[in-house]
Amino acid sequence: MKVLLVFDFDNTIIDDNSDTWIIQCAPGKKLPVELQDSYQKGFWTEFMGRVFKYLGDEGVKEDEIKRAVTSIPFTSGMIELFNFIRINKDKFDCIIISDSNSVFIDWVLEAANFHDVFDNMFTNPAAFDSNGQLTVENCHAHSCNRCPKNLCKNVVLVEFVDKQLQQGVSYARIVYIGDGGNDICPVTFLSKNDIAMPRKGYTLHKTLSRMSQDLEPMEPSIVLWSSGVEIISHLQFLIKE
Numbered sequence: 001m002k003v004l005l006v007f008d009f010d011n012t013i014i015d016d017n018s019d020t021w022i023i024q025c026a027p028g029k030k031l032p033v034e035l036q037d038s039y040q041k042g043f044w045t046e047f048m049g050r051v052f053k054y055l056g057d058e059g060v061k062e063d064e065i066k067r068a069v070t071s072i073p074f075t076s077g078m079i080e081l082f083n084f085i086r087i088n089k090d091k092f093d094c095i096i097i098s099d100s101n102s103v104f105i106d107w108v109l110e111a112a113n114f115h116d117v118f119d120n121m122f123t124n125p126a127a128f129d130s131n132g133q134l135t136v137e138n139c140h141a142h143s144c145n146r147c148p149k150n151l152c153k154n155v156v157l158v159e160f161v162d163k164q165l166q167q168g169v170s171y172a173r174i175v176y177i178g179d180g181g182n183d184i185c186p187v188t189f190l191s192k193n194d195i196a197m198p199r200k201g202y203t204l205h206k207t208l209s210r211m212s213q214d215l216e217p218m219e220p221s222i223v224l225w226s227s228g229v230e231i232i233s234h235l236q237f238l239i240k241e
């Protein structure tokens with residue numbers, strides 16, 4: 001049985017947030033205050049839709065945004081990690097679940113030639129329209145009340161694992177690699193055999209520490225990482241078991 005590796009994108013695969021990074025493409029490298037203040041909690045995709053419209057209206061072209069997105073550095077050790085997964089692809093399935101968007105993730109994977117490492121990607125679908133403006137939609141609709149309207153990573157993960165099971169693919173365990181607040185929902189639903197890998201010092205790590213102090217016991221083992229190289233060591237240990 002293979003191991004399922006689940007990756008977040010922003011601040012996990014890449015060492016920044018792609019949505020905020022592209023603000024450097026805006027005139028003066030900042031958004032107008034009204035636009036900045038128009039964000040409502042839980043409605044990030046709608047906010048980014050307005051940001052992309054603003055960039056389009058300001059004449060920022062696709063290739064300029066692409067250049068910005070593909071210049072975001074990979075998190076330390078991620079390139080080594082993806083090369084490791086590639087040569088051990090018979091032991092791992094690998095998916096991305098991200099609140100970024102399909103265009104940004106495609107660009108990054110394509111520029112670094114890592115598309116073959118990933119079996120599936122679940123994110124907000126995006127595309128450039130006929131006016132050259134980037135548009136983005138919600139990843140899906142769900143009824144989880146812990147998560148923003150556009151994406152519950154737990155619902156995505158459960159649906160993926162169920163679909164694989166129907167096709168006769170079951171996993172020895174799930175390893176979930178992430179950093180952020182929206183990774184908490186899927187991590188709390190992992191089971192005893194699974195491994196949550198929060199990026200050290202980031203929101204997911206801090207929240208899980210707080211939960212363990214509040215004696216909310218967590219089923220999966222928790223393994224912190226700062227570099228993809230540490231993730232390689234752990235995966236090497238798992239596939240030797």
Ligand SMILES: [Mg+2]
Nearest residue numbers: 008010011180
């Ligand atoms: Mg993240």
Ligand SMILES: [Zn+2]
Nearest residue numbers: 144147152185
């Ligand atoms: Zn959720």
